[in-house]
Amino acid sequence: MIQAGWDRLRLFNIGELLAHRGRTIMSMVVMGISAGLLVSVFSISGSITGSVDKLTHSLGGNAALEVSGITDAGFDQALLPQIRAVPGIGTAVPMLRESIGADADRAMLIGADASVSKLGSDLGGALQDQASTLLNVPNGVLIGSAMGHREGEQIQLGSITATVAGVLDESTSKRLNSGHIVIALLPVAQKIADRPGRLDSIQIIPAAKTDVEQLRSDLTKLVAGHAVVADPDLRTAQAGGSLQLVKYSTLASSAAALIVSSFLIYNAMSMAVAQRRPMLSLLRAIGGRRGPVVRGLLAEAAILGLFGGFVGSLVGIVMGRIAIGKLPAAIVQSVEARTEYEVPGYAIPVAVAACVLASVIAAAIAARQVYKVAPIEALAPVGTSTSDEVSRLLKWGSLVVGAVMVGAGVVVADADLGRLSLVSISLAIAGAVVLCFSATGPIVRVIAAVARLFGAPGALGATTIERAPRRVWATTMTVMIGIAAIVAMGNASRNMVDAAAQTFQGLGRTDVFVSATAMEQFPTGPLLPSDLKDKLRGIPGISDIGSAQMAFATLGRGRVMLQGYEGGVARSSALDGTSQQDLDRMAAGQGIVVSRDVARSLGVSEGSGVDLPTPTGVHHVTVLRVVPYFSAIAGVVVLDLNILRQWYQRPGETIIGIDFAPNADHEAVFNAIRAAVPAQLHVVTGEQAVTAISSSVRQGMSISSAILWIVVLVSTVALLNTLMLSVLERRRELGVLRAMGTSRRFLLRTVLTEAAGIGVTGAALGLAVGSATHYLATVALGHAISIDIHYQASPLLLVYAIVALALSLLGSIPPALRAAHLPIVEAIAAD
Template sequence: MMGKVTLRNLAAHKIRLVLTAVAVILGVAFVAGTLIFTDSMNKQFDDLFSRVGKNVAVDVRAKQVVDGDDDGTAAQPVPASVLTTLRGIDGVKNPQGNVTGYAAVVGKDGKVVGTPQNGPPQIGANWTNGGSYDLSAGHAPQGPSEIVLDEKTAEKGKLGVGDTARVLTSGAPRQMRIVGLIDAGNLMGATFTGFDTATAQKLLLKPGYFTDIEMGSTGPSQTELRDRVAKALPGDLEAVTGEKLREESKSDIATMMNFFRTFLLAFALISIFVGAFIIFNTFSMLVAQRTRELALLRAVGAARAQVTRAVIGEAVAVGVVGSTLGLLAGAGLASLLQSQVGDAGDGGLTFTATPVIWSYVVGIVVTVVSAYFPARRAAKIPPVAAMRDDVALPQRSMRIRIALGSLLTLVGAALIAVGLGGGGGNPVVPVGAGAFAVFIGVAMLAPVISVPVLRLLGAAPARLMGSPGRLAQQNALRNPRRTAATAAALMIGLALITTVNVLGATMRASIDSQVDAQFGADYLVLPKGAGGVAADVEQKVKAVPGVQSASSTYEGDAKIAGKKVSYMSGDPAVIGKAARLKMVSGGTDLGAAGIMVDEDTADDNHWKVGSAVPVTFPDGKTERLTVAGVFTKSDLIGPRLMSTQMYLRHTVKPSVDGVVVDTAATNTATKTALESALKDHPDLTVFDQSALKDEARKQVDGFVTFLTILLVMSVIIAAVGVINTLALSVIERTREIGLLRAIGISRRQLRRMIRLESIMIAVFGAVLGMAIGVAFGAALQNALADEGLGVLAVPYGTLVVYLVVAAVIGVLAALWPAWRAGRMDVLKAIATE
């Protein structure tokens, strides 16, 4: 019997439940889309790595000395003489040396092919017959002026066999002829430029050396052959199996994709969390409106458990429908995500059981859990209530709610403080748990907060718009719990969006402050991608009229006291002036074996001028450096500065990170002259102080926009919640609306009343959310003040825009409920019980 009751109720309230299902659909779509997208990308990477090194049994490479020096590429390369040794080992088949590095090609439009800025790499390598790829046109490169390109790179640059193209490496640009194209399949957006081995060694590494040497096997297993090869190698080299080599490559990608999946799922969970408020609110209102019906069921013999199961059954149905539609929408979202990652998304979607399982688990569980407490309240309705004219569900005392809400808010704030305090461990867990507790706590306190806030928000409409304004205010205040639950959904979304915007404004203000305080150079030459600055750029810059000084800067890794550390190197006098360095003690004369450190590093290690510091470099060599000077903290230099000679002595293929430039005058003519001198380097940009700020702001703005877009889903779900609440509220007040119409209120006034009520609820949620967001943003800034966020900035203009957007959401959410209320038949509405 109760099953039939459940089905009947679903049919009777289908519009309301469809609106509720929208919250489930949107949340599940985010989860399903994320899982489908990452599964698809993982499949494409697996296909890519299955082709790379497929015939490799053993690989010989340099041992990793400094953690993070992946596969030893920064260490000493492998001498070509090792090939002779390997050929003499029983079981080794066709050993070949590989050379890899940075190489980019300039297309016919004068632009570098590919988008290396935080994107796929631009790979240069030696071409070997029988390698991972096959030629699809032309022939292999022969000699110092020939290259081969992958087909997609050639297509993007509008280049073909026989064309001459400018090739960029860490040396001077070179004009080289394209003699062949290779079928590399889907390189996930990366570009490939192949040279003959001698040219690759000269341009990408070092003559007579390889990055690594790979070989096949004539019979022994990979493990057995690895052991044989390892015995014949010098101590600074190691042998690994081909299987391990491929697993390491896959592991790096898997780590990146797992982070991306976790990142997106965090926003999906936010949307689901917001949706839970909507579902809870909807079922609470449905139960309240069906009090007499549920009491009659109890009167005719239905047990409490049966009533509970009937309401839960409705929730399960909503969850199943919402999960199914959400899964379909998720596939569309995954396709949209793939379209935004360029060539990396060309492989199509991959469907596994994981998104399906999690879509239904998340959709059904969240719906059922959200509907559980309203179902419990429905079961507690006494049978005698069926005989009363005025039936209402009993409300619990606000004292317990206030006490619990206050406790959760305080505990959440404490957890956030612990997480941001840097006490060790992973801060994400306490910060996330703290934010969750704060949201729940504030949502519980919202009914109490809503009364004074809504009185304030409704004061102007009540005075300026007469009866509709007063009635709207009274309706919003009539059920503070319901109003608070509706506003809480919008509160969460806008709280997080506000936090992101406060953090973005803080980052922009802090960067401006840092550049003003620490950037003393007139110009800075930086690469657009990961290839670095060519070695000849410094001399070209120095030759520009008006340039007084210029110095290349380098960044390297080393090991001090057993820990990986980073350092900058370059001309200390020029860099010190460019960074407006303030010395605490000592000076900038590093000599042959000196190091400068900031005062925090000196204090942490108990160093002073003259202290000896053993430093191990990626090539495995250790030098005993002397502290020549201690300087105040500099975000532009970092904690350590070494001489250019020290960096070059321990680096196989130096990579210039930038060039700092001082000129006699900073004007348009000087900047134009610098850009003209570097016209052969389209991968470089000349920045003055203003342009450097603008570039940093662009990156921050991109970051803020990306996060805001991800959070907009939760705001959309919240808007659906406002629609749902108002629609149910109109149905609940059918008789009241009929009476208002009977005593003379017009349809226009009625619609205005509902719109004003919606706006008040939406603006209340926005005000509450923005207040929490500003508090979260200030807490983050305070915790990260020593990490470069020294200036707190609140984007008041943006917050005003969000307040207006919240009011617009209120207007849009009220359109359908207001239209429905205005169409009611007066007599039928008055006759409604």
């Protein structure tokens, strides 16, 4: 039985794949592109979260719970003995973990005591091996191999001079933040960070037979909001949150490529059924059953999906490595671990499985024709068979399903579901495809009418179009999806960038900013030197100088960005329109301003009360305003600067804003500021800050845009494949026409008119669907990033459609040339 099935598959299916190498290769190529896009998208998110998860396990080892600081200010070390006294605690390991350096030199400082060896982690092993050395070397530290220092070397870390007591081996370094790590005993690390008596983390290993959930509850009561008690993977979950917008948008674009590929597989399988009708009729006439034939076609499609998906996945690994370098600096710098490129274990299996599933589903739809064709009817040419007709029930069913999908897309977009609102874009485009299926007949007639506009060659092309309505419809949909995606997402992304830039436009009112990190990264630390502000205040030509501070903080299981401002300098646009009364309440610690996504996640509105956990305890505040604010990485909570410093125990500032005196020489004052600021700090004008942040937003959407243009290229391959199959199907017919004296030019124009009919109609549908979805996408994106995005059509909308159409029509050139140069004798001989 198995042997018979294998022989049937080898003879009738694998043999056909090898006989039609062009069709096979093109089908595998488009499936490979889809797989490559999926693997690259999975790899981008997997690299960020995987790097954080790897670091978490390398530090925490066997810890089941972690008490962590609400912000990078950590919590009081006095909590440690109280935690160790809680019943059920087996081991409580204190740690200080802080980012040091900036940009390319960014590394992690880790401090721990002797108890770290009980965690069974890479950190514990490294400290245990070198503990005596660290004790005997004043201010001794262990350095990762990537830091570029040698044993015995003295280096400046923070405000002290440390001595390199040892360099970690390559293997251990790679597991610990890719070797960008400094390890010290806890007192030394606290001295380097200038944070005496502070901890960032306590790793908890429960005693034997301890109820972990009860222990979690007891610890939560003990810390009383001064710290967070959670699973160690909380950091991984928070890191993944900063990637959600990029992940959703790129996955949606990759899904569009997979859908287009499915249409191509449908076309290929439909053509296979049409080409094999003589063979199928013979098999049916001698008693062959339909079931094995259909299973063979499904297996054939699965083979295409499997091989195409696997090869494409390998290419996707390379694509992902390139794409990870294109991520905005704000995303990469928002997580504590250095990003190390890695392909998640699920990426390739999921991508290959998606390709196989898409291929099989598309082939199953095409293979239904086998069940609808009788032995005698199978000998008829394509177009005269009832298998090419769409039943009335299916038409009406498609109309209802399509309308429901489009309606659901509108509801989801309008429902303010946060980043889940982006699902509405895919729902709307998919619903439009289903609606178009219910209108297959009218669409095919329009395509034929467009072809007839080109005279006699068009009339012949129109006849061919009408003979294979489903194949023509499927090809038209590939063009439509590609153009609709480009028009909708391309223009919506442009509107989003404009709206995001407007959010930060207020920064341009400040003449100069000084920060420890580049402005395109949210300046959340490190803190600026404590004497810098006073030093800058003495520079002639400065009229006003103000401080601001940003910091990531844990709120629930999510992460928010705290922002505190002083006076009118360096103030966020989040405070635009805030009344003086509300500003006074903020200064008194009575209220906060939050972005829409924070309000959504907390389930609050203006006037609601919120319990804000801080290192100084839980503070009850009122939500004074809910504001639109660009929240691609984290939602925003705005406080008065002094309140932020007090509650979160973060003295100082991460940003200094400077305004020039009215008659000051701007260039001279700027140069004076640059000379007074340490070289490693960033000094930019307000306009440069706005430009840098806007560029970072554009960079974040560039990956999705690139994928959309790849979808258009897939549409080009689909059109090429369909027309090439059409030429091959009509070899004998074309040969007879040539024998009757028809010129090569006439045949070439015939194929081109088919392409023009399909391309123009697909482009028109894509433009209509894309324009409607563009509006929907602006609403959905607005909810996803918590800002107001104004729909604004652009002449570029039409340009996008024309460029995409031109690329799609390129696919008609090879088949047209093939038809024009078909050998007459060989074509007539083919039967």
